Amino acid sequence: MTETTIKVRESGPYLVRGPLTLTDADGNVYAAAGENVALCRCGGSATKPFCDGSHRSNGFHATERAPVAE
Numbered sequence: 001m002t003e004t005t006i007k008v009r010e011s012g013p014y015l016v017r018g019p020l021t022l023t024d025a026d027g028n029v030y031a032a033a034g035e036n037v038a039l040c041r042c043g044g045s046a047t048k049p050f051c052d053g054s055h056r057s058n059g060f061h062a063t064e065r066a067p068v069a070e
């Protein structure tokens with residue numbers, strides 16, 4: 001079984017890799033999702049929920065990291 005992972009890109013999108021089903025609020029499936037998807041988290045994409053690269057020019061800045069266990 002393949003694991004689906006989500007990577008939070010620094011000042012960029014969520015990169016989803018692995019089997020997934022992406023739906024809108026009504027449950028309709030985005031056919032373009034495939035198994036590698038970049039989801040916008042800056043709010044600036046013209047193609048939401050997908051990233052269109054706008055984060056590079058709209059001043060989006062996010063550098064959070066997961067807490068590291070000691």
Ligand code: FES
Binds near residue numbers: 012041043044050051
């Ligand atoms: S994260 Fe890329 S356009 Fe929003």
